[in-house]
Amino acid sequence: MDKMPKWADIVLIPLISLLLAAFFSALVILAIGENPIEALKLMVDGALMRSSGWGYTLYYATNFIFTGLAVSVAFHARLFNIGGEGQAMLGGLGVALCCLYVPWPHWSLAILGASVGAALFGALWALIPAYLQAKRGSHIVITTIMFNFIAAAILNYVLVELLRPVGAMDPASAKFPDATHLPSFQDMFSTETNKMFRGAPANVTFFLALAASVFVWLLMWRTKLGYQIRAFGHSESGALYAGISPVRITVIAMLISGALAGMMSVNTTMGESERLILNSTEGAGFIGIAVALMGRNHPFGVLLAAILFGFLYQGGAELALWTSIPRELIVVIQALVILFTGALDNMVREPLEKLFIAMRRRNA
């Protein structure tokens, strides 16, 4: 018998963890001499009360949906892919090569091509750690960390030495051709009289992210492969006994994970900056960890958590603009969320389990 009803596991525990993280964040804001309630008001005003605020919130959320899905697919196979950052960096390289060297007639074809490029580069960057984990037994967490740094070095080299236009100073590629410009929310939803999402970077990639969520849900819960990945994650020996190859599942799960992380850069590189820049990922690969943990590895949960983090990101930028609270407050909140929903999970879970068992005894 389960120790807890399912709703408690899915809703109550993440909620309590989130409240704990919020409580400690409020303490931090108090400690640096600001008012947490005022701060929250500012964040809500800046991120949710205007359509342009939503445009930023959803732009960030798009990144976090991709990286969150990437981490969660790997989590299902009990693999901790901490290399989303590096896979997204290389994904950006894939996007840039697709956009710069293929003459696309229309953005709709360009986004498909760029997605394939991004997914391919991201997946390839995950393939080596996956192979090393499956065949050589080297721990995936360590290799993916190392691969983040190697990816940064490669990107730096490519941008400085190869892709930088002659005479340009900053390490960035040339601007992509106009045909690859993706429609932003402003282009899509504004009417003659009513400008919506003015100046916000949210673009059509958001719908690609939604499609990716549906794809991951179908894959994980409606296909044989998804079942095999989950079975492998539950028990490696059990999966082996059922004829599931650990090498195959490790490699495939990491390929999917890397591809999803890589596709994040369609949003940043093609949708926003329209050229490849050095730090386009901005840590989104790591936020994917927090998003996956909070979303309980389910695509719908990841979607909600990604929007929450998008709100925090945009709200944090507003705070930095209007108060003396620096943007790094978001990094602290992110750390607290990871700490409470991931590492200190048992701290929340054990007392709750005891409570539910006690309640059940009294009812019986």
Next chain:
Amino acid sequence: MDFLTLLQVLDTSVRLATPLLLACLAGLYSERSGVVDIGLEGKMLAAAFFSAAVAFYSGSAWVGLLAGVGASVVLAVIHGLASVTFRGNQLISGVAINFLAAGMTVLVAQSWFRQGGRTPPLEGDARFNPIELPFAIGPKDAEAAGKPLSQMIAEAGPLQQFYSELISGHSSLVYLALLTVPLTWWLLFRTRFGLRLRAVGENPAAVDTAGVSVVWLRYAAVLICGVLCGVAGAYLSSALQAGFVKDMTAGRGFIALAALIFAKWRPVYALWACLLFGLFQALELRPDIIENVSGIKVQVQLLGALPYILTVVILAGFVGKAIPPKASAEPYIKER
């Protein structure tokens, strides 16, 4: 390349290897006890800030060091709570600690100093200044002779050059870090505590059966790790540089982790691994030297990535396989 240039590069290597070595040994204690720590980076960063901040207010680098160690130990206790007491995922806890430090240092720095996430520059006794060993040529001799120090050293004999440039003139923390290597070896391989610490990382159930507390041993290891990371961070902000800047560890915690794997979790190997990675960092600052010596233009990006590439190769087991302690990252659940 002449002898003096070689000495200068090696001198820089030692300076840059010191924080790596301290963090690497810190990780060694923790991982030998079965607690994986990818939060070395965060602990160093927190210590770098708090030591610089307190050194600035107190005017004493040693008081700053204590504060830095304190900050690092607080994070170590959080890691201990998550990985030992609540048997959580040690990797996720490490990730959380890195972000916590990255965010909190800037937040507090901004609140205290309002200089965009940095501390004011440290001067005088607020820094760990170079120690001049006996008979070495130092700034005072140069002043007495009325010549620049670099010229004095250039004119000296090779042995004196070696002694004055490479051996002498480091801050006390450099010598402390080097002494920690034999100390760690002795503690781990020649004492009862060390034997138990290593055993708890391989087979905690056996240690438990012998009536020794697994929880206590792992906390001890995690706390030692916190102290050493604290010294590493203090060295960064108040010896290597004069003050804290945002994200100043710049991946050093991960290079230390790489060095730990490269050294196969052994203290003396750790020294060589850190010196090697320190050399890479020194050469990254002087790419002209490699070009002069080998005639090949080496990309600085390659030098920067070399520690990580080497670690992946070692991990892959193509050259001398690195095998971690058996109970790494596994929480111990006592039987009831």
